[in-house]
Amino acid sequence: MHAPSHTYGTGTAAALAALAAQLPPHALVTESDVLDAHRTDHAPFCPSGSPAALVRAHSTEEVSLVLRTADEHRIPVVPQGARTGLAGGANAVDGCILLSVERMDRILEIDTTDQVAVVEAGVVNAVFSRAVAEHGLFYPPDPSSWEMSxxxxxxxxxxGGLCCVKYGVTGDFVRGLTVVLADGTVLRTGRRTAKGVAGYDLTHLFVGSEGTLGVITEVVLALRPAAQTPLTAVAFFPTPAEACAAVADYMADGTRPSLLELMDRPTMDVVSAYRDLGFPPEAGAVLIAQSDRGDQAAEDLKRFAHVAQTHRGDAVVADDPAEAEMLLEARRLVGIATQSLGAYLAEDVCVPRRVLADLVDGVADIARRHRVLITCVAHAGDGNLHPHVIFDPARTDEVERAQRAFGAVMDLGLALGGTITGEHGVGVLKRDWLTKELGPAGLRVHHSIKRALDPHGILNPGKVLADRV
Known part of the structure; x- marks a missing residue:
């Protein structure tokens, strides 16, 4: 163990000495360059502190040891995986222990009879998805970061991910968890059976809690039979509002595409600057749709093309998988193309589909009023919009305008009956707006649960919830 790069209290020094004596060699790291590299997730422009140490855990037992020691010495612990989050939820706080489960990466079981799997928390989504596919099974949740997260x-x-419109989010597939509580207690929740209602649903209390209630070390996941190869269509519209109207009509008759994504003109321009994919210059928005319903897929996309045309959309159905992959490339490039522009604030406001057009038009108005660039990409079938507020961090006035625009977008989402986050989480980026969404009673219940499970407040402090009430 090397000397920490910062000086902390005697309690921290004693805790790190105890961990160094009990953890395997090289599990505890205090080198300043390594700690600095692990201070943040992928959320730009989010505050982060200076950690005291990083622990790379290899087992539930090691996670338990870390939390038990940290709780005894009242040291904050920030759980981390691949740090692909976009809300600052894995960002360090001053004097914390960063607790990484990234090396807990074993697929423990794939059960083809009951169609479930048991995995350690550090298994990468794409690795797991490909492994179950070899058994003729399918794990649908596919966040854009699936190759890393x-x-x-x-x-x-x-x-969430691109397939949420048909298959749902991660929580819809989580049947059970192994969670280490703040005092080091190992808790196993849920079950692997298809049905089970014994006791409170503790599993889904921890799903989405962003490491503030416990550290997830194992997950029991439901699987599905392998999906059919999807067919893909694309439609270009004069305006985003017309594209949103097409989404509402297409979904209103009960159609459930396996993917339905929207990009507005500013997003197309950002992608085109990164790689020219031949977007029509007159298009104000584009919708990409897929159906994986086998023999019925062609009819689903015929219906999509018809609905698009009623809203002045120009639709094309891909004839083969290679062409379909080309259509999807633009959507997959949004993240990397946006990152190339510099600093941005990422949002994921979600509203009822019937008001998605109001949200998109409102965001464009906010961009004009605050004189900032906001690009919009959406999981349109879910009503889940991802505005990216792009700004120059070297210009103080532009940073302030971007922050005001960011808040205005979230206020608009709430005013339209939506939520401040559909899938990215709250982290530190959206914490202040969570108070507005929850209301006094909801906030009080949240704090009560936090106090019950983490009485000393060591788990990911400052994330999700504001100060205790």
Missing amino acids: TLGGNAATNA
Whole structure:
């Protein structure tokens, strides 16, 4: 163990000495360059502190040891997976122990009879999805970070993805968890059976709790039979409002595409600057739809094309998988193209589909009023919009305008009957708006649960909830 890069209290020094004596070699790291590299997740412009140490855990027992020691010495612990989050939920706080489960990466079981799997928290989503596919099974949740993000992190944030419109989010597939509580107690929740209502639903209390109630170390996941190869269509519209109207009509008759994504003109421009994919210059928005219903897929996309045309959309159905992959490339490039522009604030406001057009038009008005660039991409079938407020961090006035625009978008989402986050989580980025969404009674219940499970407040402090009431 090397000397920490910062000086902390005697309690921290004693705790780190105790951990160094009990953990395997190299599990505890205090080198300043390593700690600095692990201070933040992928959320730009979110505050982060200086950690005292990083522990790379390899087992539930090691996680338990860390939490028990930290709780005894009142040291904050910030759980981390692959740190692909977009709300600052894995960002360090001053003097904390960063507790990484990224090396807990074993797929413990794939049960083809009951169609469930048991995995450690550090298993990467894409690795797992490909492994179950070899058994003729399908794990639908597919966040954009699926090639990097871990299943434990997906569960901790209740991550979504492109397939949510038909299959749901991570929590819809979590049947049970192994969770280490703040005092080091190991709790097993849920079950692996298809049905089970014994006791409170503790499993889904921890799903989406962002490491503030316990550290997830194992997950029991439900699987589905392998999906059919999807067919894909794309439609270009004069305005985002017309694209949103097409979404509402297409979904209103009970159709459930396996993917329905929207990009507005500013997003198309950002993607085109990164890689020219031939977007029509006159298009104000684009919708990408997929259906994986086998023989019925062609009819589903024929219906999509018809609905698009009634809203002045120009639709094309891909003839083969290679063409479909090309259509999806633009959607997958949004993240990396946006990152190339510099600093941005990522949102994921979710509203009822019937008011999605009001949200998109409102965001465009906010961008004009605050004189900032806001791009909008959406899981349109879910009403889940991802505005990216882009700004120059070197310009103080632009940073302030971007922050005001960010808040205005969340206020608009709440005013339209929506939520401040559909899948990214609250973290530190949206914590202040959570108070507005929950209301006094909801906030009081949240704090009561936090106090019951983490009485000393060591677990991911400052995330999700504001100061105790």
